[in-house]
Amino acid sequence: MTKEYKTITEVSGPLIFLEKTEPVGFGELVQINLPDGTTKRGQVLDTSAETVVVQVFEGTGGLNDESGVVFTGETIKLSVAKDMLGRILSGSGEPLDGGPRIVPDDRIDVNGASMNPYSRMPPKDFIQTGISTIDGTNTLVRGQKLPIFSGSGLPHNEIALQIARQAKVLGSDEQFAVVFAAMGITNEEAQYFMEDFEKTGALERAVVFLNLADDPAVERLITPRMALTAAEYLAYEHDMHVLVILTDITNYCEALRQMGAAREEVPGRRGYPGYMYTDLASLYERAGVIKGKKGSVTQFSILTMPGDDITHPIPDLSGYITEGQIVVSRELHRKGIYPPINVLPSLSRLMNSGIGEGQTREDHKAVSDQMYALYAEGRDMRGLVAIVGKDALSERDQKVLEFADLFEDRFVRQGRDEDRHIIDDTMRIAWEILAELPQAQLVRVDNKFIDKYHPAHKIKSE
Amino acid sequence: MEVKGEIYRVAGPVVTITGIKPKMYDVVKVGYEGLMGEVIKIQGDKATVQVYEDTSGIKPGEPVENTGMSLSVELGPGLLESIYDGIQRPLKVLQEKMGDFIQRGVTADGLDREKMWDFKSVVSSGDSVKGGDVIGVVQETTNIEHKIMVPPDMSGTVSEIKNGKFTVAETICVLADGTGLQMMQRWPVRQPRPVAKKLMPNKPLITGQRILDGLFPVAKGGTAAIPGPFGSGKTVTQQQLAKWSDTDIVVYIGCGERGNEMADVLNEFPELEDPKTGRPLMERTILIANTSNMPVAAREASVYTGITIAEYYRDMGYDVSLMADSTSRWAESMREISSRLEEMPGEEGYPAYLSARLSEFYERAGYAHVLSGGNGSITVIGAVSPPGGDFSEPVTQNTLRIVKVFWALDAKLSQKRHFPSINWLTSYSLYTQGLADWFTENVAPDWIDLRDNAMDILQQESELQEIVQLVGSDALPEDQQLTLEIARMIREYFLQQNAFHPVDTYCPFDKQYKLLKSISRYGEMANAALESGVPMGDIISVESKDELAKVKFEEDFDSALNVVMTKMDDEFAKLGGK
Numbered sequence A: 001m002t003k004e005y006k007t008i009t010e011v012s013g014p015l016i017f018l019e020k021t022e023p024v025g026f027g028e029l030v031q032i033n034l035p036d037g038t039t040k041r042g043q044v045l046d047t048s049a050e051t052v053v054v055q056v057f058e059g060t061g062g063l064n065d066e067s068g069v070v071f072t073g074e075t076i077k078l079s080v081a082k083d084m085l086g087r088i089l090s091g092s093g094e095p096l097d098g099g100p101r102i103v104p105d106d107r108i109d110v111n112g113a114s115m116n117p118y119s120r121m122p123p124k125d126f127i128q129t130g131i132s133t134i135d136g137t138n139t140l141v142r143g144q145k146l147p148i149f150s151g152s153g154l155p156h157n158e159i160a161l162q163i164a165r166q167a168k169v170l171g172s173d174e175q176f177a178v179v180f181a182a183m184g185i186t187n188e189e190a191q192y193f194m195e196d197f198e199k200t201g202a203l204e205r206a207v208v209f210l211n212l213a214d215d216p217a218v219e220r221l222i223t224p225r226m227a228l229t230a231a232e233y234l235a236y237e238h239d240m241h242v243l244v245i246l247t248d249i250t251n252y253c254e255a256l257r258q259m260g261a262a263r264e265e266v267p268g269r270r271g272y273p274g275y276m277y278t279d280l281a282s283l284y285e286r287a288g289v290i291k292g293k294k295g296s297v298t299q300f301s302i303l304t305m306p307g308d309d310i311t312h313p314i315p316d317l318s319g320y321i322t323e324g325q326i327v328v329s330r331e332l333h334r335k336g337i338y339p340p341i342n343v344l345p346s347l348s349r350l351m352n353s354g355i356g357e358g359q360t361r362e363d364h365k366a367v368s369d370q371m372y373a374l375y376a377e378g379r380d381m382r383g384l385v386a387i388v389g390k391d392a393l394s395e396r397d398q399k400v401l402e403f404a405d406l407f408e409d410r411f412v413r414q415g416r417d418e419d420r421h422i423i424d425d426t427m428r429i430a431w432e433i434l435a436e437l438p439q440a441q442l443v444r445v446d447n448k449f450i451d452k453y454h455p456a457h458k459i460k461s462e
Numbered sequence B: 001m002e003v004k005g006e007i008y009r010v011a012g013p014v015v016t017i018t019g020i021k022p023k024m025y026d027v028v029k030v031g032y033e034g035l036m037g038e039v040i041k042i043q044g045d046k047a048t049v050q051v052y053e054d055t056s057g058i059k060p061g062e063p064v065e066n067t068g069m070s071l072s073v074e075l076g077p078g079l080l081e082s083i084y085d086g087i088q089r090p091l092k093v094l095q096e097k098m099g100d101f102i103q104r105g106v107t108a109d110g111l112d113r114e115k116m117w118d119f120k121s122v123v124s125s126g127d128s129v130k131g132g133d134v135i136g137v138v139q140e141t142t143n144i145e146h147k148i149m150v151p152p153d154m155s156g157t158v159s160e161i162k163n164g165k166f167t168v169a170e171t172i173c174v175l176a177d178g179t180g181l182q183m184m185q186r187w188p189v190r191q192p193r194p195v196a197k198k199l200m201p202n203k204p205l206i207t208g209q210r211i212l213d214g215l216f217p218v219a220k221g222g223t224a225a226i227p228g229p230f231g232s233g234k235t236v237t238q239q240q241l242a243k244w245s246d247t248d249i250v251v252y253i254g255c256g257e258r259g260n261e262m263a264d265v266l267n268e269f270p271e272l273e274d275p276k277t278g279r280p281l282m283e284r285t286i287l288i289a290n291t292s293n294m295p296v297a298a299r300e301a302s303v304y305t306g307i308t309i310a311e312y313y314r315d316m317g318y319d320v321s322l323m324a325d326s327t328s329r330w331a332e333s334m335r336e337i338s339s340r341l342e343e344m345p346g347e348e349g350y351p352a353y354l355s356a357r358l359s360e361f362y363e364r365a366g367y368a369h370v371l372s373g374g375n376g377s378i379t380v381i382g383a384v385s386p387p388g389g390d391f392s393e394p395v396t397q398n399t400l401r402i403v404k405v406f407w408a409l410d411a412k413l414s415q416k417r418h419f420p421s422i423n424w425l426t427s428y429s430l431y432t433q434g435l436a437d438w439f440t441e442n443v444a445p446d447w448i449d450l451r452d453n454a455m456d457i458l459q460q461e462s463e464l465q466e467i468v469q470l471v472g473s474d475a476l477p478e479d480q481q482l483t484l485e486i487a488r489m490i491r492e493y494f495l496q497q498n499a500f501h502p503v504d505t506y507c508p509f510d511k512q513y514k515l516l517k518s519i520s521r522y523g524e525m526a527n528a529a530l531e532s533g534v535p536m537g538d539i540i541s542v543e544s545k546d547e548l549a550k551v552k553f554e555e556d557f558d559s560a561l562n563v564v565m566t567k568m569d570d571e572f573a574k575l576g577g578k
């Protein structure tokens, strides 16, 4: 059997230090046997002929130099099988639902290898979420990584669930499989998700990984990797389209910071490790489509911005990696608008490949750009009006100001169960509110689209 | 003679070895799988190696072997149209060898060893040749004639020269001292390739992007930086430059950025036509893709791999442009390695040598008289990704001290979907003066005046805006209201350019000139009308003015513009202006 070492020399935060081992591999999975018979798991962070440093996932509580350490000789793996669907697992992949252990079809290294950029197929299939501010102005496509940037107390969970319920590719009945990973969220929040999954039947095609607020923080570092491993397996081995929801990225980053501090590393910006960009990229980049494979991995993660600050390192580094962001705004929420998505700082970088003729409609891009320009200008105008009064505005500017209100009221606001069709609802509403302005003010829209889709012309030609 | 050492310690990408005495920057093979790494620190009997691949499972005690060579790239026919990782492994070959996910321990030659190229000599036996001299040519792609040069550090008398089909590794020329030359040569990436003489850049890089060509031009052989927060347009601008710049060769480095963006280039470039030659853009392009999830040490190397390849084509006398997206990720890879080495951190944790590395890199740009006889250039355009969009951070600041052109991206503009979101008030180009003659001769004699005038109006606008914020625009005198209107036209009609519009994505200089000229013409007529008492409301609501907004989207731009401008003359004539 593999040798057990009782040579722990130091326990510090989540780390243990050992001496006099045989050569141990970097990144190896470690089992720690406590004197009371329980076991914990860990991973090798640093290995030399003299000292080995191990980070312990379940925390070092109860550990002492009596504890035995066994090096397993392999890296952390997840047992995967198609019947993972419908299962609820812990943050490190153990069953939590009272069901049997997964009978593995394969055991896969959770760190995943990087996808060869040459093998990637640029994502382009339009996903209809039924939410206008996404479909109309920040389109999501299959294989994209598009997180929600939110703040505490805002309805990001509702939005994520509404998307999980409604998301579909037009003209296909195929439903997404969902991989849900909770990282440090409260039990109550987790319940909220689970109940919705159960009610809608989504649980049957979901794999759930739960690391809750009172679970060890270090475990959070492997939870998303477990989830993404499961997602890749379902997508690339079983041809499924998988929607991955990781929540909350902020808790993950806090765990990363805590580990860095325990290792006494030189901290980067605001105390977060200098390698946080690379670390986050190793999660986010695991979305995509591979040439010649049927399945795909789409990521729609939740991130709460500390202090609603988008320049905070967590949203900032995320935004540099993900393919856009959907920003939830406290201001719109206070106005009672649901979903309170502020389109201005929101972005979908893959929108252009998912819209237009053959996907949605030829005028989609122009209409979206036009609404952005007017809404941005209209919001600026609000600030101005507060100082100089509405009468000081030119006629043109007053129209723009009114547009901003219409946009929030008709385009942004919708029901929690309202599943809008891209053409019949979202684009129709867009044109209706644009038609409130003089045509000369629609400078972003080609004349041929105005002739074809502007309500004034449509009525004439009908 | 093979000296083997062993691994002493493994901590992520940094491995300490003992038992051999390598030189700094020697390439070593680490562990049973022979992972490639480079010596970056020597201390006593130990040396520290940055490993270009994942080190999971690697143990102390595993063997280490020194190759005795520095990190080098293979240079020769076959570079064009390739996509490489940061250490010049062709990603296509990696995919064939190990599938869609990159496994470690696989080696792959930078240049295909099987492919035959048709070599035509241009020297004869008895000729004496020195470093950089061309000994023959190969048609690498339809438009690029690849010049086979004597490596810079060699010279001699040709004793034998061949013609015909050969692989890159076969000897095609023998010198009197017996040295055999192949089409392929190796060059250590951290060492600049020599030129005969550096020259002052004197021609603009024509990019087809109005705000760049028109307001803030970069010279061929110049340097530019494009800093901006996420989502402000760094990558789209870099890709626009890669697509439409009038250079012979493009080296595009995706350094620590998204895999999908590289896949996009790979998908799109073979379909797009080079406006200069009509051939697929891919035929002039070399891609280096070391994306954010690929090993950081190879990310550090990717920038050097790219610039060395660029220098090689410059040495043939070509104009090369190199885009690095993003130099901040490169700087971060230095920081990551440096912190693993437990070096004393400088500003924000970056190593103290950050600034030196940045300037060494940009210094490899330039317009030069090359060893093979003609002139060649490398234009370097680096994206910078400042944390939180704050330009006061070390990478942005150190870069701005070096480069001559600053294209400042502005999140406020991108949120309004004003693209390219380059701020016209804070950006600058130090080449404007030096290129003035070129513009006057090649664009139009009044181009410089038009441009200066446009800049002046934009400047006035920003001052007037401050007043408007306090009193509203209606309170301004009419001539100032008109200035605001013209400024808006310059911004929306001229500066805004949609990279995704089939027509507007590329704007030839002639069109840029006519657009700006037409806006200026409206300004003249409007001011004259105002002076002769025409009410402001009428001047602003001439239809042709709004129609001018859309002519840039027309395929037949010239005739569309003609129609609009004729109408404008009519409309003003009716208003009773002069």
Ligand SMILES: Nc1ncnc2c1ncn2[C@@H]1O[C@H](COP(=O)(O)OP(=O)(O)O)[C@@H](O)[C@H]1O
Binding pocket: A347, A348, A349, A350, B228, B229, B230, B231, B232, B233, B234, B235, B236, B237, B414, B419, B420, B421, B497, B498, B499, B500
């Ligand atoms: N010139 C442009 N024309 C149209 N859209 C643009 C342009 N530049 C940027 N964009 C838009 O902005 C988005 C973000 O641009 P990108 O270059 O990816 O930003 P960055 O690299 O700075 O994060 C793009 O996906 C695109 O929608």
Ligand SMILES: [Mg+2]
Binding pocket: B234, B235, B236, B257, B325
């Ligand atoms: Mg980018």
